[in-house]
Amino acid sequence: MLELDSLRRLAFGPYSLSLGDGECVSIEGGSGSGKSVLLRMIADLDPHEGQAILDGRRCHAMPAPSWRRLVAYVAAESGWWAESVGEHFEDSTRAPPLMAAMGIGAEALAWPIARLSTGERQRLALCRALALAPRVLLLDEPTSALDHATTLLVEAVLRARLTDGVGIILVTHDPAQAGRMAIRRLVLRGGALAEQAT
Amino acid sequence: MSVPALSVSDLALAAMLILANAALSLWLSLAIARDIAVAAVRAAVQLLLVGLVLKTVFESSSLPLTLLIAAAMFAAASYEVGSRQERRLAGWWGYGLGAGTTVLATTLVTLFALFTQLQPQPWYAPHTAIPMLGIVLGSVMNGVSQTLSGMTAAVARERNAIEARLALGCDRATALRPLQRRAIRSGLIPIVNQMSAAGLITLPGMMTGQVLAGMDPVEAAKYQILILFLLAGGAGLGAVAAAVLATRRLTDERHRLRLDRLAPASRH
Numbered sequence: 001m002l003e004l005d006s007l008r009r010l011a012f013g014p015y016s017l018s019l020g021d022g023e024c025v026s027i028e029g030g031s032g033s034g035k036s037v038l039l040r041m042i043a044d045l046d047p048h049e050g051q052a053i054l055d056g057r058r059c060h061a062m063p064a065p066s067w068r069r070l071v072a073y074v075a076a077e078s079g080w081w082a083e084s085v086g087e088h089f090e091d092s093t094r095a096p097p098l099m100a101a102m103g104i105g106a107e108a109l110a111w112p113i114a115r116l117s118t119g120e121r122q123r124l125a126l127c128r129a130l131a132l133a134p135r136v137l138l139l140d141e142p143t144s145a146l147d148h149a150t151t152l153l154v155e156a157v158l159r160a161r162l163t164d165g166v167g168i169i170l171v172t173h174d175p176a177q178a179g180r181m182a183i184r185r186l187v188l189r190g191g192a193l194a195e196q197a198t
Numbered sequence: 199m200s201v202p203a204l205s206v207s208d209l210a211l212a213a214m215l216i217l218a219n220a221a222l223s224l225w226l227s228l229a230i231a232r233d234i235a236v237a238a239v240r241a242a243v244q245l246l247l248v249g250l251v252l253k254t255v256f257e258s259s260s261l262p263l264t265l266l267i268a269a270a271m272f273a274a275a276s277y278e279v280g281s282r283q284e285r286r287l288a289g290w291w292g293y294g295l296g297a298g299t300t301v302l303a304t305t306l307v308t309l310f311a312l313f314t315q316l317q318p319q320p321w322y323a324p325h326t327a328i329p330m331l332g333i334v335l336g337s338v339m340n341g342v343s344q345t346l347s348g349m350t351a352a353v354a355r356e357r358n359a360i361e362a363r364l365a366l367g368c369d370r371a372t373a374l375r376p377l378q379r380r381a382i383r384s385g386l387i388p389i390v391n392q393m394s395a396a397g398l399i400t401l402p403g404m405m406t407g408q409v410l411a412g413m414d415p416v417e418a419a420k421y422q423i424l425i426l427f428l429l430a431g432g433a434g435l436g437a438v439a440a441a442v443l444a445t446r447r448l449t450d451e452r453h454r455l456r457l458d459r460l461a462p463a464s465r466h
Binding site for chain 1: 356357358359360361362363364365366367368369376450452453454455456
């Protein structure tokens with residue numbers, strides 16, 4: 001479904017990777033190894049060489065906003081541009097079921113952003129991306145601020161998407177999470193992608 | 199209409215106020231005595247030099263000379279706009295964008311005034327064209343520099359918010375619109391305040407000058423209204439052009455935020 005062909009930026013890459021329908025590939029690696037650089041290249045958020053192809057359609061052959069709706073990147077640090085939570089959803093009627101599945105009540109839609117905890121921000125940023133129903137999710141440490149029980153809730157939501165055929169590239173520092181979620185575990189080291197020795 | 203000529207002793211008497219300021223600074227350890235003295239001397243020397251140059255240019259009424267003066271004023275204003283940026287655009291854009299929009303907006307508004315309301319003969323008559331250019335340029339310069347600093351600082355500060363929107367499939371215009379609006383507003387607040395306060399709190403310098411020179415106050419007021427409208431028009435045009443171009447430059451055709459096109463933070 002998603003093909004990455006020699007993505008390269010600055011000293012990082014070339015990275016090539018193939019992701020199938022309903023597959024989750026995890027990427028581990030130390031700080032500064034280029035995990036976020038890789039995800040940002042796939043989302044076409046930074047200038048880069050090489051190409052990404054989704055279901056036979058090249059990223060550069062379609063407008064970047066259309067690509068990013070299909071290949072949704074959720075950054076490690078979430079960004080907020082309006083006062084309240086609800087304003088961050090394109091269609092806020094789609095938000096409550098997603099929020100509920102991650103342990104957040106619908107009343108949070110009216111909350112000001114300043115009131116949210118780090119963990120709530122992290123889950124809401126994920127909800128926001130899921131509400132677009134993308135084909136591929138690029139997740140940069142999506143549960144780093146969550147306790148174990150909440151992490152499992154989020155993983156259950158993600159697993160349901162996998163069942164629907166969505167592909168996930170999951171950057172994580174948690175080998176146990178990679179073990180639970182990923183069909184293939186990769187590691188970024190020295191600017192190259194390698195299979196994780198298990 | 200004649201103004202009583204000021205003698206050297208008149209100015210010397212006024213300079214006592216500067217000396218009093220400096221004395222106060224020394225007494226209260228404000229450490230600003232030196233700055234006040236230097237600034238006062240600069241103002242005196244600069245203004246007298248400008249007076250001399252303008253006297254020559256006015257008497258010559260030559261187009262090339264007028265354009266040369268205009269070019270010098272544009273250069274100084276462009277440098278000022280560029281150097282006021284906390285985060286400048288990298289490369290020649292750092293000065294080029296502010297300079298281009300300042301020159302464009304100032305030229306359009308000044309020509310508009312020269313060819314419609316003022317109609318001096320010839321149209322470039324330096325005693326009308328140069329003061330007009332100067333007063334419009336000052337307002338445009340403030341509008342452009344404030345707007346540009348607002349844009350570049352906000353883009354760097356709000357990177358996460360902007361990229362979150364881009365990542366969710368917003369185009370670059372939508373993702374940067376809130377910043378653009380805020381930057382343009384901040385660029386226009388000074389001229390809005392100036393218009394609101396005109397006459398009530400401050401008597402604008404130009405009108406004061408004309409009244410002192412013996413002009414009918416109502417006529418002077420009409421001139422001042424014209425000037426304020428020109429200033430507002432120029433500042434608005436400059437601010438919008440600067441915000442639009444800065445948005446284009448800070449993003450690319452793939453709707454990416456290009457913070458690599460900002461020079462590293464300087465001075466502050």
